[in-house]
Amino acid sequence: MNYQNKENIRGAEAVILSLLNENVEHVFGYVGGAIMPVYDALYDYQDVLIHYLTRHEQGAIHAAQSYARVSGKVGVCFATSGPGATNLVTGLADAQLDSTPLVCITGQVDSRMLGTDAFQETDVIGVTMPVTKWSSQVTRAEEIPEAIAKAFYIAQSGRPGPVLIDITKDAQFGLFNFQYKACKRIRSYFPHPKLNIGLLDEALKMIDASQKPFLLIGHGVTISKAEKEVKAFVEKTKIPVASTLLGLSAFPSHHPLYMGMLGMHGNYAPNILTNECDLLIAIGMRFDDRVTGDVERYAKQAKIIHIDIDSAELNKNVFADIAIPADAKEALQYVLPKLKQKHTEDWLNQFAQLRVKEQTLIDAQLYPGKGKVSMGEVIRVVNEQSQTKPIVVTDVGQHQMMSGRYFEFNEGRSFVTSGGLGTMGFGLPASIGAKIASPEKGVVAVLGDGGFQMTIQELGTIFQYKIPVKILILNNNFLGMVRQWQQLFFEKRYSFTEMHNPDFLTIAKGYNIQSNKVFERSKLESAVKEMLASKGPYLLEVDVEMEENVFPMVPAGASVSEILLGNEELN
Amino acid sequence: MELNTKIQEFTLSVFTENTVGMLNRVTIIFTRRKLNIESITASNTELKDIYRYTIVVKTTLDMIKKVTAQLEKQIDIHKALFYTSDQVIYNEIALYKMPMTSDRNYDVEAIVRQNHARILSVTSEYMVIEKTGLKEETQALYDLLKMHGLLEFARSGRVAVTRPMRKLNSFLDEMEAKTNYDTDYN
Numbered sequence: 001m002n003y004q005n006k007e008n009i010r011g012a013e014a015v016i017l018s019l020l021n022e023n024v025e026h027v028f029g030y031v032g033g034a035i036m037p038v039y040d041a042l043y044d045y046q047d048v049l050i051h052y053l054t055r056h057e058q059g060a061i062h063a064a065q066s067y068a069r070v071s072g073k074v075g076v077c078f079a080t081s082g083p084g085a086t087n088l089v090t091g092l093a094d095a096q097l098d099s100t101p102l103v104c105i106t107g108q109v110d111s112r113m114l115g116t117d118a119f120q121e122t123d124v125i126g127v128t129m130p131v132t133k134w135s136s137q138v139t140r141a142e143e144i145p146e147a148i149a150k151a152f153y154i155a156q157s158g159r160p161g162p163v164l165i166d167i168t169k170d171a172q173f174g175l176f177n178f179q180y181k182a183c184k185r186i187r188s189y190f191p192h193p194k195l196n197i198g199l200l201d202e203a204l205k206m207i208d209a210s211q212k213p214f215l216l217i218g219h220g221v222t223i224s225k226a227e228k229e230v231k232a233f234v235e236k237t238k239i240p241v242a243s244t245l246l247g248l249s250a251f252p253s254h255h256p257l258y259m260g261m262l263g264m265h266g267n268y269a270p271n272i273l274t275n276e277c278d279l280l281i282a283i284g285m286r287f288d289d290r291v292t293g294d295v296e297r298y299a300k301q302a303k304i305i306h307i308d309i310d311s312a313e314l315n316k317n318v319f320a321d322i323a324i325p326a327d328a329k330e331a332l333q334y335v336l337p338k339l340k341q342k343h344t345e346d347w348l349n350q351f352a353q354l355r356v357k358e359q360t361l362i363d364a365q366l367y368p369g370k371g372k373v374s375m376g377e378v379i380r381v382v383n384e385q386s387q388t389k390p391i392v393v394t395d396v397g398q399h400q401m402m403s404g405r406y407f408e409f410n411e412g413r414s415f416v417t418s419g420g421l422g423t424m425g426f427g428l429p430a431s432i433g434a435k436i437a438s439p440e441k442g443v444v445a446v447l448g449d450g451g452f453q454m455t456i457q458e459l460g461t462i463f464q465y466k467i468p469v470k471i472l473i474l475n476n477n478f479l480g481m482v483r484q485w486q487q488l489f490f491e492k493r494y495s496f497t498e499m500h501n502p503d504f505l506t507i508a509k510g511y512n513i514q515s516n517k518v519f520e521r522s523k524l525e526s527a528v529k530e531m532l533a534s535k536g537p538y539l540l541e542v543d544v545e546m547e548e549n550v551f552p553m554v555p556a557g558a559s560v561s562e563i564l565l566g567n568e569e570l571n
Numbered sequence: 572m573e574l575n576t577k578i579q580e581f582t583l584s585v586f587t588e589n590t591v592g593m594l595n596r597v598t599i600i601f602t603r604r605k606l607n608i609e610s611i612t613a614s615n616t617e618l619k620d621i622y623r624y625t626i627v628v629k630t631t632l633d634m635i636k637k638v639t640a641q642l643e644k645q646i647d648i649h650k651a652l653f654y655t656s657d658q659v660i661y662n663e664i665a666l667y668k669m670p671m672t673s674d675r676n677y678d679v680e681a682i683v684r685q686n687h688a689r690i691l692s693v694t695s696e697y698m699v700i701e702k703t704g705l706k707e708e709t710q711a712l713y714d715l716l717k718m719h720g721l722l723e724f725a726r727s728g729r730v731a732v733t734r735p736m737r738k739l740n741s742f743l744d745e746m747e748a749k750t751n752y753d754t755d756y757n
Binding site: 125126129130133134136137154157184185186187188189190191192193194310311312314315316327 | 596743747
């Protein structure tokens, strides 16, 4: 089917045709007054452009984000003007921080009414400007194809991000001769730096001269599809590697040179040894404060090589001795043949020794043996019982950190979480997007009782479209992460973190979602098995220890090497 | 290191497309870092359809580098450059509205002469004086005229050109040369 040209069509149909030209297959959205012409045009294309009606615009955008993260394509969502558009804001901010390519199309009031406080009018461009990579308002039908072409180019080039196109109702109704031309270049935009061979050669020398090199990888590795190159880099040089939260699943977790997760609730050895290495090689990561702890005491002894496609990230949080603006995959492809094996046995041994120190804590989290079920234990069982590794989608909080720590990943794009923004309510709608992007894989949504209830309405979307996601609720009747901080740093004053929850099984029943609740350790394994074996959507609630804490922990303001293994180390 | 954390005055030249909302995109970069803009002016440049914002801020070298990088990251910004005050030639223009009172006109005329200002307009009620110069100079004239019944005062933002002999064109050519346009996203 040719969608490239069509004479005398409305702007609304041009929106749909433009999306088809960009090979969009799925859209998430919510209809409303100012976007109605687009939805009317969609009616004729619903077989080729599959639309999912979520229960809230926030659900639509989180689903689109996760769809983008799992598929590597651009996530697309529709919303109406005013409240529809403002409900997208959290998702836009999330996508901006987590470098997720999105194109959001919002309806807007008639152009003649702009600025008059018309019904459902909001200055959407003004509201979303700080949380979008780019945005544009279209007031004439003729401008639609070019605006959408630019939107797709900007969303996925360079460091990806969210783009918003606001289209007035009269532009959706306007008639014109449609012609589509993909955007390849914008004269003021330089998204993709050519390789700077000089800098990369300097970096090679620095790697060569190092005794205790340490590789840090982030989301950029996944985005540039450089998983294989990173593995080859590590295996050839024998340099140990650790990942940020967003970088998880870009490197196989069982690999002998994989040292674990970085940051506040990451693994013990990689945090401690960040302050002992002599060279940090950071690829596709941005030294977020949750990774660095006190930045004034972060890897001061080490030389730093920082590779990132976004020049504005270089020397922003941490000063780099060699700062290289580059695509991770291209940079790695250049250095790979020139790298030599390094003798890192003693250095790796330091990691191994520290891992032993952490192992006691890990064992206690995974095999508590007595008391109520622990969060880590549930994740261990799901991990063990999954024949093929599922895509893990999480919400935000303690369960998220436990998921990051204890799920094993052997394939890229199999961990989706809200990192930079830490958006509670992300998990459930994100699991929908993950499943639609990758229907052949299992999707497990790990949620806390707090975050689940922030976007609980998306059970309706799961019900309507029979999306077979496995919803795992770790219920401790607390906003656990905040409670943990209250316990550790606010003298156990549990100010508004306790939750009296409804019966989630009854709610699941209302949505015709099969469900089960586990209180006892002895029933956990069979319940997880049943969940994983079920054909349709399934909700499993596990009643977990109420006051479990996530350790290790780098307390706020502390240095990464001051990471704590337990409460008793805190004074 | 001390130099990087010293607060000093910087003049930024930000070259942009002329799109609706551009000023907003530029200023939010400063807003989110709680930087106060001392002055801002917009004008066209020697290149067609490329606009120039001249922005004056007081901050540290460390901060201005980060802000400039974040400005340049904006899709519709071609290039952002920062200069210390000795790297630019700049001026401001100020207008002063003075009452026509027979007993003071002679003094005002003398002040205008001594300060190399000029009279733009005269009516039976008031005259308007124009002075171009550095802020200190227009401020000095303000202080003098204030004593003679100044009615109204307005000062423009800074306009600046740079001392280094490098054209905007060459910056843009360099950015293009450093960019890889081959990626196919579909």
